[in-house]
Amino acid sequence: MAEFDINAALKAYLDDPQSIPTPEADPALLDCEADPDAFSPGLVNSILNPIADAVGESPEAITQASNLESLQFLLKCAPTAPSDQRSQSYIQSRGADCELFARCRQTSFIPAASLGRVFDLVISGLGAEAEIVHHEEQDGETETAQHKQVLEILAFLLQWCVAAVETKCAEKPASAPARGKGAKGAKGKNAQKDGNWDPSAQLQTALDTMAKVMKLKLAKIFVTTSERDTFISLFTRPVYLILESEQRVKSTAIRMHAFKVLCIAIKHHGHAYGAQTSIIQNLTYFEHLAEPMAEFLNILAEQYDYPQLAEEVMKELSNREFSANDTKGPKSVSTFVARLSELAPRVVQRQVSYLAKLLESENYTLRCAIIEVCGNLIAMLSKAEEGERSENHKGQINAFFDVLEERFLDINPYCRCRAIQVYVKLCELETKYPKRRQTAAELAARSLEDKSSNVRRNAIKLLARLMATHPFAVLHGGLLSYREWNERIEACEAELNALKPPAGTPGLAERTQAEPTVDESLLDDATQSEDKAPMTDEQKMAALQKAQDEAATADAMNKLQLTRRYYIEALRFIEVLHEASPHITKLLASKNKSEVVEAMDFFVVADAYHLETAKSGIRRMLRLIWTKGNSDEGKGVQTHLIECYKGLFFDAPGNFSANDAANYVARNMISLTFGATPAELTSLEQLLATMMKEKCVSELVLQKLWQVYGVQKKEISKQQRRGAIIVLGMLALADPDVVVKEMEICLRIGLGAIGRRDLILARYTCIALMRMTDNKPTKGTQGKSNTRLPNSHAVLVRLASLLDVQSDSRDWYGLAEQAIGAIYALSNHPDVICSEVIRRKTKAVFAPKAAPAKEQELEDSQIDADGDVEMSDMVEPEPEAEPEKEQQAAEESGASALALSQLLFAVGHIALKQIVHLELCEQDFKRRKAEKEKANPGSSPVKKAPGAKTPATKKGDAKKEEEQDELDLMAGTNEDDFADAIAHIRERELLYGPTSLLSNFGPLVKEICSNNTSYPNAELQAQAALCMAKLMCVSSEYCEANLSLLITILERSPSAITRGNLVIALGDMAVCFNHLIDENTDFLYRRLSDPSLPVKRTCLMTLTFLILAGQVKVKGQLGEMAKCVEDSDERLRDMSRMFFAELAGKDNAVYNHFVDMFSLLSADDGLEEDRFRRVIKFLASFIEKDKHAKQLASKLAPRLQRAESERQWNDVAYALGLLPHKNEEITKMVGEGCKVVEAAA
Secondary structure, X not given: OOOOOHHHHHHHHHHOHHHOOOOOOOHXXXXXOOOHHHOOHHHHHHHHHHHHHHHHHOHHHHHOHHHHHHHHHHHHOOOXXXXXXOOHHHHHHHHHOOHHHHHHHHOOOOOHHHHHHHHHHHHXXXXXXHHHHHHHHHHOOOOHHHHHHHHHHHHHHHHHHHHHHHHHHHHHHHHHHHHHHHOOHHHHHHHHHHOOOOOHHHHHHHHHHHHHHHOOOHHHHOOOHHHHHHHHXXXXXXXXXXXXXXXXHHOHHHHHHHHHHHHHHHHHHOOHHHHXXXXXXXXXXXXHHHHHHHHHHHHHHHHOOOOHHHHHHHHHXXXXXXXXXXXXXXXXXXXXXXXXXXXXXXXHHHOHHHHHHHHHOOOHHHHHHHHHHHHHHHHHHHHOOHHHOOOOHHHHHHHHHHHHHHHHHOOOHHHHHHHHHHHHHHOOOOOOOHHHHHHHHHHHHHHOOOOOHHHHHHHHHHHHHHHHOOOOOOOHHHOOOHHHHHHHHHHHHHHHHHHOOOOOOOOHHHHHHXXXXXXXXXXXXXXXXXXXXXXXXXXXXXXXXXXXXXHHHHHHHHHHHHHHHHHHHHHHHHHHHHHHHHHHHHHOOOOOHHHHHHHHHHHHHHHHOOOOOHHHHHHXXXXXXXXXXXXXXXXXXXXXXXXXXXXXXXXXXXXXXXXHHHHHHHHHHHHOOOOOOHHHHHHHHHHHHHHHHOOOOOHHHHHHHHHHHHOOOOOOOHHHHHHHHHHHHHHHOXXXXXXXXXXXXXXXXXXXXXXXXXXXXXXXXXXXXXXXXOOOOOOOOOOOOOOOEOOOOHHHHHHHHHOOOOOOOOHHHHHHHHHHHHHHHHEOOHHHHHHHHHHHHHHHHHOOOOOOHHHHHHHHOOOOOOOOOOOOOOOOOOOOOOHHHHHHHHHHHXXXXXXXXXXXXXXXXXXXXXXXXXHHHHHXXXXXXXXXXXXXXXXXXXXXXXXXXXOOOOOOOOHHHHHHHOHHHHOOOOHHHHHHHHHHHHHHHHHHOOOOHHHHHHHHHHHHHHOOOXXXXXXHHHHHHHHHHHHHOOOHHHHHHHHHHHHHHHHHOOOHHHHHHHHHHHHHHHHHOHHHHHHHHHHHHHHHHOOOHHHHHHHHHHHHHHHHOOOOOOOOOHHHHHHHHHOOOHHHHHHHHHHHHHHHOOOOHHHHHHHHHHHHHHHOOOOOHHHHHHHHHHHHOOOOOXXXXXXXXXXXXXXXXXXXXXXXXXXXXXXXXXXXXXXHHHHHHHHHHHHHHHHHO
């Protein structure tokens, strides 16, 4: 028998397992010390087989020296600590090792299968010994000493096996490639075999065996406490080692077996203090053990009735001080505490006074944990049965709620988030806590303005959950319409007032006012009652009836008072949601995707509960369709928007038939257009077109929309009919066939009598018709050939006749714009049609008004056959009036001015469209030429003679269009020649050609604009200026000649609409004729100070486009745009900030112009110092590079000495303070300057 001292063996094992002497081991093994290559699986098996047989017969065989030391020798061939955890002394001791053990220190030398066999042998031996001891216990005869030694040896070997196995598993991936390089062939094979080795099942059996051993009456075998503790540590140490592996802990079976061993050790063998220390260490060093440790303590408290350990651990944790650099520890502790409060809230509740200390911790993760603990305890207390509730039940809940409400203002955003998230969970409780919910709603509404996007996102989520789980569904179904609840409270108060006694009658009011008198009268009644005659039955019945009536009234009043209180609480909650809605609407524009998605979801929920503010939010959501989809975030927002709109408007209730569902969807689509702004309609168009592409709109819905549009009955509203064609036009953007198939209805309705009465309907019909063809400009030869209609087509005839409609409505201009656009989009020869239109309208304006039937004649005819009109009588609009017919003359003058205004509008728009048409002709020529060259690669281009005739007319001269038809004959024409010809037509022919119609109107509009006293009509002046601006975009010569006049009108015109139009026109001219406008951009920048807000907005948008597109050179005037950053108008502020954010990404543009902007802003006496500082602070936020900050500081610093006033000095000093220049000289200069100023003061 081997002499085995557990304490000595354990000390040697913990110091260095390979230092344990094994002289009695099998000689074959001892020979391997000098010859490691002889150490093979065959040798190991030959040694293990007899040992396994012996131990199988009797576990006592393990006590034989040869068996024990052979097993120890084999285990020494496997390291028990991972390579990264081996101590320096452990590695240094290699020098004293034989060659075999020297290798074993680097990597496990024993094959996995052999190690597994050793493990199995030890487990089975320990299990067999446990069985023997158990049977002897039952028989009452235990050989203490013998069993003690066997158990100690087997437990010691088991500990060693577990450590070796865990180390082997940890090193497997890293060591496999290393073996393949310099190791012997046998080792390479071992490595391959090891690949499939999984000891999980063995570990489970080992843990199970440990539990069996610990269930024995160990007190009889291990008499002293120290002996028992040493023995128990042989089991607990490997269990903690197993738990250190994240992979092992993920296995539920292994985790539960490990917990079982520890629970028995703690409950029955006094391992509680050791476990407490180990748990604290685990939480400090192993993040993955935070939740498992909570789970373990919960099992210990629930199944083993030992909550003391959990309480002690929490006490110790609450007293711990964490260093500022320690991030792992607090995070792990917070996860543990939060999880434990979720699993065993009652255990945590008893120690909550200790845990409360963690709220004062500087580490935010610990505060987050306590916030979560409070939430879990509230949930637990609210679910408690009546019998289980303590006296202080309500007080505890209130205390926890107070903590949560406080934490809405925690200094750290993560803590604020966690408080909100806990409230979101509490919303699901059956107990509603109305007062606390109201407070939470108010706090969440305030958190919508938090600087952290995460807090804002969670605040939106909380408001949505509070709304979805609100406690006001007991009466009236739970919708949250403010108007309805207000009506209810008014009705309730009216009922209450009706039940109250009238002011004149003696009642409750009098009694309360004169209580002493009442008391005296009661006393009098009592003394006189003896003398009163007894009451008759009738009197008794009457008295009883009266008492019953009073009781019923009192009961009714009590109910009404409670109902009124209920209504007031509901209204207060709805008011909070109404106040929050504008903030959430703003957050729809957030850069954070999850915040935007949460805001969308809020409005969807709000709409379901009929909250009035939901409609504006849902409309505002529309603009999110433009979110840039080049990233997953952008696509995610667009997809979510479409899903929201589908749910709100396109998914009919499930119980609807197909027909009813189509009606429902069509009605919803039409309703989306009601009251929509142009911007909203543009966004809606994009949304519906996207949905149409995704096949989300059925054929049946399209039929319903056409039915609404085409119905002849009068009861249909104008809005509905307009809405139907607007939606159809939008859908046609994705699928032109939508309109092509139903062209007949458009002719009958929008271009027929109904359209002539309703000009807006006609306008939207024109837009829908335009969508029949795809005329989007494309680069080079990429364009498609479009099928166009002949000029005699009914649609084009009707479109042209629409421009002759007599109307004094401003809607005429919108109709004319779209009708002209539709003609150019659909016609084969649009200039021919438009020439006729101009002729007819010119004749209508300037021809002598001889007969009253003339107007009727104009209306009836569709195309006037007359030729050109003499332009010499263009001053006709103001005929001399006879004295007795002044009123009639004034009316005629107004009518002729209106007619002339409409003519000029048409002329200007046709001129613009003609330019576009010329570009399309050029593009079409290039496309056809490219196709021809593709088909006949051998054909060589023949350059056209420079003197060759080019098409030179605009309206009325069809040569240019004929040339388009004869392009096949011009295959040899050089592309540059063709482009030059087109440019010549635009520059010289359209406005100056001898046969061009437009040549007559250039001088006309100049005459009208130059003589605003002779032509005082405001409408005429506005349209003349607009027409002139459009004509200036046609020819650079005309533009140069009239630019000064246009700028004068821009500066002096009293009409904000005219100024706004001319700002846009100048922007267009900057694109067309950059060389002309570049010197005059100052006039554009001046409009940023325009008294009219729409003009300022238009100007800022125009300049934003021109600068970001590189169309104008940026000069010092950027300071004017910078002022808009702090404008009083919110939209202007947002647009300006967006501009600078975009500009900052273009070649350091903000840095390059910072000094110029600073100079302009600092020199502006009208700019208050506070506003100036806010602007400069905003601009300085774009200076991110240290190099740029230093350079700007060196440019600004000299201005400190040149400052002429204290304000100038302060401005420079403030700017230098914003720049991280890190220049000591500048800092010193600022300091000295400040002293000078103070001394002077």
